[in-house]
Amino acid sequence: MKSKANESSYIDKLKEEVELQRQRNIAELEDLDEATRLEIEGHRTGTYLRLEIHNVPYEMIDHFDPCHPLLIGGIGLTEENVGYMQARFKRHRWHKKVLKTKDPIIVSIGWRRYQTLPIYAIEDINGRHRMLKYTPEHMHCLAMFWGPLAPPNTGMIAVQNLSNNQASFRITATAVVLEFNHAAKIVKKIKLVGEPCKIYKKTALIKKMFTSDLEVARFEGASIRTVSGIRGQVKKAGKIELGNKPKKMGGQVEEGIARCTFEDKILMSDIVFLRAWTQVDVPCFYNPLTTALQPRGDTWRGVRTVAELRREYNIPIPDNKDSHYKRIERPLKKFNPVVVPKSLQSLLPFRSKPKEIKTKKDVRAVVPEPHERDVHKLVQHLQLIRHNKMKRQKMKKMEKKKKHDVEKAKEDVVTKKRQREERRERFRSQDKLQKKMRRD
Incomplete structure (x- = not known):
């Protein structure tokens, strides 16, 4: 004790x-x-906080620089998930180039920085989100991308790379988050072209427009049109047997044939096309920035754009000849005249009835007699004399008219001068009379 x-x-x-x-x-x-x-x-007790962080990569310890402190913060429970985000996006006015859809950009939203592949779109009057290949010049657009979720009204800036040796302005765009976890349906125009392979009265089988019967079923009821302006509609998938053997005997059937109806009979030379909208999928990709896991002097490199890959590997830009603008010259088609049955002609009004066209009869050569030739020659001489006489009279009239026009011009000058003097005298007399009346 x-x-x-x-x-x-x-x-x-x-x-x-x-x-x-x-x-x-x-x-x-x-x-x-x-x-x-x-x-x-040193630091007194109560002026600092000690944190323990688990599962830290060893590169962060190797390349840690105490001159660049780490900023630590917390996020909400809704920001831990990953999904689609829609932002109101605008290219920065000082950035020289426009931004292309699906080109990688580095975004900074809240506590996170990552690389993503956005899809740019614009909302039409009918509420449809139409895809844009490039960002507009001086207006906002919508950007849909995949990444860690951020609450609405969160500010956002975007850059294309993290290099410090940029001659142009670094910030490429600014945006604000509108919605998250909202998969908006972005669509773009599509034009399918086909040609007829079999023609009935007002029904035709169209090939080379679809690749399978399932695709034909997807576009059932869609409006189609020929180059000549004949409208039609896709009905259902058709069948055409390949080869001489029928289907019952083991023959093959070609897929992708569409049975279509038109408002008039089409020709085998007509080109049929279908204008529709197809959905564009947003890439499910995001790449977090790992700048803390490498030396401060190194530049972080993520996914490269197509233009950077072409420049690096010296790949030429693909040249599609079908995409060139060229002059299209189509020969004029001569259609057969409309034949109205005689049973209907009697029911039509008079001005709508077909008029009878007189056919030219065969003209046979007539050999004149010697007396008839002399008379014809004399008539020709008389007509020539008359023609020369009328020509001389016309020339005299023209000369006389010219002289008359010159004299009339002189008279007009004298007349205008006289009228001007008369107006002056009249105005003077009126002025004197008014002054006299004022005095009285």
């Missing part, structure tokens, strides 16, 4: 010495400024 009492008294004595030393240190350091006190004493 005595040994325990001696130990407790010894510990209390040490505590008192520590407390006395602490009081002396506080008294000595109170007169110093904060910077000097921090160098001598």
Whole structure:
């Protein structure tokens, strides 16, 4: 019992010495400024926080730079999920180039920075989200991309790369999050072209427009049109047997044939096309920035654009000859005249009835007699004399008219001069009369 009492008294004595030393240190350091006190004493208890972080990559410890402190924050439960986000997007006015759909950009939203592949679109009047290949020049558009979710009204900036040796402006665009976890249906135009392979009265089988019967079923009821302007509609998938063997005998059937009806009979030379809308899928891709896992002097490189890959590997831009603008010259088609049955002609009004066209009869050559030739020659001479006489009379009339026009122009000049003098005299007399009346 005595040994325990001696130990407790010894510990209390040490505590008192520590407390006395602490009081002396506080008294000595109170007169110093904060910077000097921090160098001598260090960080005091209560001015710092100790955190334990598990599963940290070893590259972060190897390349850690104390001159670049880490900023640590927390996120909400809704921001831990990954999904689609829709943002109101606008290219920065100082950025020189427009942005292309599916080109990778680096976005900074809230606590996160990552690379993603956005799809740009614009909302039409009918509420349809139409895909844009490039961002507009001086207006907003919608950007749909995949990444960690952020709450609405969260600000966002975008850059294309993290290099410090950029000659142009670094920030490419600014945006604000509108919705998250909202998979908007983005569509783009599609034009399917086909040609007839079999024609009935007003029904035709169209080939090379679809690849399978399932695709034909998807476009049932769609409007189609020929180059000549004949409208039609896709009905259902048709069947055409390949080869001489029928289907019952083991013959093959070609798929992708559509049975279509038109408002008039079409020709085998007609081109049939279908205009529709197809959905564009947003890529489910995002690449977090790992700048803390590499040396500060290195530039982080993520997914490269198609233009950068072409420049790096010296790949030429593909040239599609069908995409060139060229002059289309189509020969004029000569259609057969409309034949109205005689049973209907009697029921039509008079002005709508077909008029009988007189056919030219065969003209046979007639050999004139010598007397008839002399008479014809004399008549030709008389007509020539008359023609020359009329020509001379016309020339005289034209000369006479020219002289008359010159004299009339001279008379008009004199007449205008006289009328101007008369107006002056009349205005003077009126002015004198008004002055006299004012005096009276």
